[in-house]
Amino acid sequence: MKAEHCTLCELETPDPPITDPDIDGVFCCSGCLHVYKLLQNMEGEQAEQLRKQTIQKRHNEQKETTLPEDYEEAFFKVNGMHCSTCESFVEALADREDSIYKSEASYASEMIKVYYDPKSITPDTLPDKLSKLGYKVRPIESSAKEEQLNEVARIIIGGFFGIIGLLLYVLFLYPSYLGGGGIVPLTENEKLFFVSNIFVMTTFVLLYTGFPILRGAWVSLSVLKPNMDLLITIAAVSAYLYSVGAMLIGSSEVYFDVTMAIVLVVSIGNYYEKKIKSGKHNLLAKLTEKRIQYARLLQNGKTKETAIENLNPGDQVLVKAGERIPIDGTVIDGRGVVNEALMTGESIPVSKDVGDSVLSGTILTQNALTIEIGDSVESTIDNLMQMMWNIQSARPGQQRLADRIATWFVPSVILLGIVTFVYHMMSGAGATESMLSSLAVLIVSCPCALGLATPLAIASGIRSGLEHEIIFKTAAVFEEQMDTATAAFDKTGTLTTGTMQLLDNGNNEQALRYAAQLEQYASHPIAEPIAAYATNKNTVDDFTSYSTGISGQINGMQIFVGQPEWINNHLQITEKQWEKINSGRNEGNVPVAVGWDNRVRSILTVGDQIRDEAPKIVKKLQSEGKKVAIITGDSKQAGDAIRRKLNPDFLFTETRPDSKSNIVEELRKFGRIAMIGDGSNDAPALAQADLGIAFGNLTAIAADSAHVIIPREQLGLIPAAFNAIKLTKKRIRQNLGWAFLYNIITIPLAIAGAINPLFAAVAMATSSLLVVGNSSRDMQLISE
Structure with missing residues (x-):
């Protein structure tokens, strides 16, 4: 049989193809059908343009890298990725492994998808092979507590040394920069003694606390994508190298304070952002439902709890009322009602009988069912998770605004440093003085404020x-x-x-009371809103539940409540009542008939209300x-x-x-x-x-x-x-504006050689305080 092609995207259709009686054509999937409907309501030129884009995209999807037939895939979380540069680098690290065919990383979802050779490697060993250079790869469901503890340790220990070092600056070095002797007058040798101690502390802060920043800078260089980490590193390392050189030639005018301040303030800002983000976890733990991990396997008339992964084709699983169905299959025994809303979006519960198929993740609300697994063990809920992980891991995150700025700002700063060196040399300054002026440009080019601008604004939004x-x-x-x-x-x-409500009480109060009395004994979701009207004054005898209704005796009368078509087999429904039934269904609601003594007395309407x-x-x-x-x-x-x-x-x-x-x-x-x-x-x-x-x-x-x-x-x-x-986007831009105001003031002064360590420290602190203050302002999220 000749294959048909999709009317929208022109790819081959399944057999049989997806069709719609109101639409001419055949389609490869429901999405193409719906999109085709959408295009019918658009202007011709725009519709044709979108259609061409769709065809190109679908064909590009078909041309993806061919993988061996025996490949397998695995998904992992990655700690340490914080920009699109990290995506490229982590993928490069994974692709260097011979047993890995391909990988796709996304910093936005902190995930990586790995296509690997199952003959050479197992999923359990992949995290260790992929965890390199500070990037920690871990299973999807594991926690990141170890990394969080490491971050806290870096902040606390680095902060301890930083506070001592900055205190020595305040007591002994800053006063000397102003021409004073300080609290305790010191000789040059004594100043150098304190400078050497500050050097040790700064080295620790830079290399230990600043390791994630240095790593990010190295990564950005390795993939040729300058980012904010590189800009921060240039400033911090330039200040450090300048200060080491000054210390070695006997000068006490050093910028170790700038290095410590940049590293500590930016690290604290990044940690604060992560800390605010982590506040969501306790709240999420109260909201989410656990995946279905076990099923009640039925063998020889007995049941035993079995892990889902241990089920086999042909196995029989027992599901009781109120439970989630653990696996896709076919009903072989029992009748029940299943709420499929969370899996299919269909708001009305569905009756299931022998021979009907059921989906994992749906809820059995009435009776018990025995389900037989088909030729393969399929789980719709797991398939949805697989689809979701595929999408998340394949979608790269957009480069952060600060990193986009860094791609042109880094080369500009380096160029300015070179121009400054040449300018001072041509002005008659010595090579040492020219180099110091050039380094001063690099030092003041990245204030703490620039490193804080994005994380503090984001933390405020979160x-x-x-x-x-x-x-x-x-x-x-x-x-x-x-x-x-x-x-x-x-x-x-x-x-x-998302819940059924009684939208129309009908025109007979007695019928409503009888229906409510009966529905107390039913477990169907439609029964709940009706049962709420029960008064418990009447006794129900001979209660019987069917797949489409219920019956029972109240005060000696046989009462029927249920689907109109079912009740019509027992009682008479008038033409006017049928009109109400059809009207309710047109509104997407469920009509419920109530009757006795050969005729229907009232039509109730139940539905999911807007x-x-x-x-x-x-x-x-x-x-x-x-x-x-x-x-x-x-x-x-x-x-x-x-x-x-x-x-x-x-x-x-x-x-x-x-x-x-x-x-x-x-x-x-x-x-x-x-x-x-x-x-x-x-x-x-x-x-x-x-x-x-x-x-x-x-x-x-x-x-x-x-x-x-x-x-x-x-x-x-x-x-x-x-x-x-x-509002957060706006605040990020405001913060970057304050940060660049600092650059506008200090870089020309640095080029002119008019910057000293104290002025740089004060200017940096001022710009940082402006960013902190702007980020701390309350946001008015809900308009009156």
């Missing part, structure tokens, strides 16, 4: 977010160049409450210039109801997890995109988006895949998160 329970997992979100153009919402659990603030938030985002897209697994009818109530710019219905990420990728053509969702089914899309926001009653995978986490079910915090990012 802290302000935490005060509102908005958790920014990565600093990279504050340094993207463009503002968000499109905000894409998952519907269920985000724009809606949050009260949702229309206001959608309008607010649109008023800020953002387009709003809604992505849902619900039917087209339910989607139309959402469109009428919220009026989004884009609406996608009947979506699956894989198509959500494809939709996000295509929406990126309109600009930077944010994805907001709560369930495991949203994880790939959250990871794929430029900004992933996990919202509300979220799952562990959603939290892991997102850049921002909002655990409170308050939609108003979503604009607040955007506001925090915007």
Whole structure:
């Protein structure tokens, strides 16, 4: 049979291809189908341009590096990466290993994906082979406590020596720079004695506390990408070398204080940023759900707890009401109701009978099921995690603004140093004096303020977010160049409450009381909001539960409650009641019929209600210039109801997890995109988006895949998160402005040879205090 090609991207389609009765054409995936729908509503020229971009991207994906058939892949966390330069270097380190075919690192997610030869190496041995030069590679689920302790030790020990060294400066050296004798008058030899002690302390601070900075500078040189670490290192090492030279020729005018101040202040600033970021972990621990690690294996009529990885094709697994289904499979015994919202986005629970398939990660809410594993052991929830890790590890982080500045500032400073040397030589100064003036330019070129500008502003943004329970997992979100153009919402659990509510009590109070009395004995999610109206005054006899309804006797009458089509087999439903049933379904809700004595007495309506603030938030985002897209697994009818109530710019219905990420990728053509969702089914899309926001009653995978986490079910915090990012970007630029003001003042003075160590120290402290003060200001995230 001749292969068909996708109408959108022209790649081969699966057999059978993805189709839609309302759309002409065949498609390779749901994402292409939805994107094709989107293009139909656009102007011809723009639609054709986006279509060509899509074709090129999909074909580029097909041309990726060919790997041997027996390759395997593994994912790891990497501590120590803090810029895009580190990505290139860590990948280079991994690629030097003969047993590793390829690697992809991302500093934004602090992850690396490794393609390796399983015959030569095992995943357990990879972290040790890849942990080099201060980059610590560790398993995904391990903690980074050891590295955190090392950072604290560097700060404490370096700070101890730095305080003593700076105290000696204040007591003995600074007064001599002003022409005074100090608290205790000293001879030149005595000054040199203190200078030599300061030299030892500075050496320790530079090499031990400053090791991460020096490493970052060396890495940037090795991959030819100058960064802020290199700029800081040039200033710190220049001051150190200048001071060593001055000490050796008997001068007490040394810049060891500049070296210590730069290293300590920048290290403390970086640590403060990490400390603020780590404050999210305690909060996250209370929010996320553990992965399913064990299943109840059924053998010879008995069950035993077995690890998921030990299950085999054909094994039978028992799942009880209230439990998460641990593995994909087919129901071979039992009837139940499964809540698939967190995996598929479908808000209405689904009845499962013998022969029906079930997905891992979904929740069995009623009865018990025996599930048989198919020809291969598949876990949808693990597949989602794999997809999410693939996306995260493959997406490089954007270079930090300060590092982008450093790429041109470093060469400029070095050039200025050379020009200064030549200028003084041509002016008749000696080689030593000219060299000292040149070194002075390098020393004052990078104040502490420049090293503090970004980490303190980011720490302020993260802290302000935490005060509102908005958790920014990565600093990279504050340094993207463009503002968000499109905000894409998952519907269920985000724009809606995610829980079933009784939206219409019907027209018969007695019917509602009888239904509530019966529903107390049911475990179906639709039963809960109805059961809340029970008065417990009536006794239920002969209660029976079916896959689509329940029945029982109250006061001698047989009461039926359930799906209208099921009840229609027992009781009569009027034409007017059918109209209400169809109307409720058109709104995406669930009609529940209640009746006795041969006829239905009332139609109740249960549904997942749109949050009260949702229309206001959608309008607010649109008023800020953002387009709003809604992505849902619900039917087209339910989607139309959402469109009428919220009026989004884009609406996608009947979506699956894989198509959500494809939709996000295509929406990126309109600009930077944010994805907001709560369930495991949203994880790939959250990871794929430029900004992933996990919202509300979220799952562990959603939290892991997102850049921002909002655990409170308050939609108003979503604009607040955007506001925090915007204000933090502005503050970073303000801080860099203050830092460069220092350069504008001091570099010309250094070129002229008019800088002394005391002036450099005072100017540096002043600029740093301005940055600290600006970063410490409160942020107003929520507008009235």
